[in-house]
Amino acid sequence: MTLLSFVVALLLLQCAAAYPELFNNLAYRSPSLRFPTDSVLAHDVGALARRHTKRDGSTARYEGGLYFPYGIASGDPLADSAILWTHPVVAGGNTSLPVCLQYQTAKDDKITQVVDTGLACTTSDVDYSLKVETKNLKAKTRYYYRFSTVGKNSTSSPVGSFKTMPRPDDATVDKLTLAVFSCSNLPYGFFNAYRKASARTNEVDYFTHVGDWIYEGKAVKGALEERQFEPRIEIAHLDEYRQRHAAYRGKDENLRAMLQNYAALTVWDDHEVADNTYKDGSADSNNTKAGYVNGIPFSERKKNAVKAYYEWMPIRQVDTTDKLRIYRQFQYGKLADINMADTRQEDRDITDIYYNTAYVKSISNDSSRHMMSNKQRDWLSQKITSSSATWKVLAQQVIFNNPLTPGSNGTFDENYDAWSGYKATQRHFMQTISKVNNTIILSGDSHAAWAFDTVPVETMSAYDPKTGAGSIAVEFAGTAVSSTSSYGKNLTTSQYNARAQQLVRKNANLQFAEGQKRGYFVLTLQPHEARADYWGVVDNNDRNSDEVLVATMTVEKDQNRLKRPLNGGNNSTGGAIQGLEGYTG
DSSP states (O other), X not given: OOHHHHHHHHHHHHHHHHOHHHHTXXXXXXXXXXXXXXXXXXXXXXXXXXXXXXXXXXXXXXXXXXXXXXXXXXXXXXXXXXXXXXXXXXXXXXXXXXXXXXXXXXXXXXXXXXXXXXXXXEOGGGTTOEEEEEOSOOTTOEXXXXXXXXXXXXXXXXXXXXXXXXXXXXXXXXXXXXXXXXOOOGGGSOOHHHHHHHTOTTTOSEEEEOSOSSOOOOOOTTOOGGGOOSSSSOOOSHXXXXXXXXXXXHHOHHHHHHHHHSEEEEOOOSTTTOTTOBTTBOSSOBSSGGGOBTXXXXXXXXXXXXXXXXXXXXXXXXXXXXXXXXXXXXXETTTEEEEEOOSSSSSOOOOOOSSOHHHHHHHTTOTTOOSSOHHHHHHHHHHHXXXXXXXXXXXXXXXXXXXXXXXXXXXXXXXXTTGGGOHHHHHHHHHHHHTSSOEEEEEOSSSSEEEEEEOOGGGGGGOOTTTOTTXXXXXXXXXXXXXXXXXXXXXXXXXXXXXXXXXXXXXXXXXXXXXXXXXXXXXXXXXXXEEEEEEEESXXXXXXXXXXXXXXXXXXXXXXXXXXXXXXXXXXXXXXXXXXXXXXX
């Protein structure tokens, strides 16, 4: 143990011994284990406890009524533990006292066979968020949990459920299923994708969101009141980010159901902070006076967003010296390693912020450009190349391949806000991936569905789109839960399909494209193959809309390319498939 680790551990033990109920609430802590007393991202639990300690040494507590309008959630499961979250609301107004809850984890949904329990408290300092780690669990087991008041007026939250992961060395695991989402924009339609997926409790193991969990913008003209942003302004202050998270939870029952039924594996994109973020700013904010939003410079805005995200999401602390790190790994036995990467917030060089596209294009190939820190790059490369799991999953935000898409002037170009704008980093990972078999890249951000054979630019001329020969991995990219299609607004079905056909004809390694339907995909990993089922909502303006299976893409073990014939040789129900549309260059 290093001296730093020893000091940190000692500080945490002292706090835990003196103030256990407050210390048990992870929301008070910094997202980084190495920065337990960060003045912006963490709270002095000792000072909080002293503020609420009575003369007899006991802790003052609120004992009135509570309710749970924001639901409950679990996340970041390991083989022996998981994070549990809730956000109680005081009946009839606010309180200056700590609100304390008992959490119970059980083998049954009646919470009679309790295997772990504890007490934790929360206060307005963390917006009444409450996060605990439930421990000493068995691997590969479904558990149920709830929160309950400990005062005179007994109230319980809904009962949630989650599965623990297998041990990393478990070679008997034969299946993992993830429901994969991105880009949930509250005013732009109902979260039907969450509703349909949350009903798949017998099919899906975990809920995976690769970013744009919330959006930071101002109120949307014409949106239904029940779907409108709160607050109505573009957000920048800590309480504004908290209110935005609360609006999402409070206004959408499908989001609450999803979080209640599954353990979440989440990572942020850009809109959890601002549009098209990079390390020094975003599309409309930076650290110059002219770039302040609501009087807040970008660096402070980013910390506010990160703190609110950490308070409201069931994610763990990470053991790192990087204060804003979120990247981490989950090992699902010997079947799969799931690497959650951050390509947006952590040390990203300037991106395309709309008015500088030509400049970013001109520097996109510079060897000095970074999409992430060297530390994350090396960590991720090491996790991929050293993995002994069958499948190496890279869950991240933006399109990894380099599709040419049409611009407003009729010409085609790459998206320089995605990996195409950071070609040195892209080349590094192309080289990394080429050293191993069975890498699967998961992407979001683009508001459209895609499936790629992943091919380095340098060897694209030798790639065969008919067979997939020359591909080194596959990329499955999902459409948005609700955000507007990147193909355009209010097009006809024929126009959407024509755009998809145009894309697959222009891009040899793009095997499937669809841009009309909002939805998600279900990734099923087995020892012999991986399969992505793309589900699309028929009408996202209808809160009860049905869904359709748009396409199924499969990759066989050690083949590193999509299986032919694509989609079983059938046309997709929307969009376009390469083998059926042809490639014209």
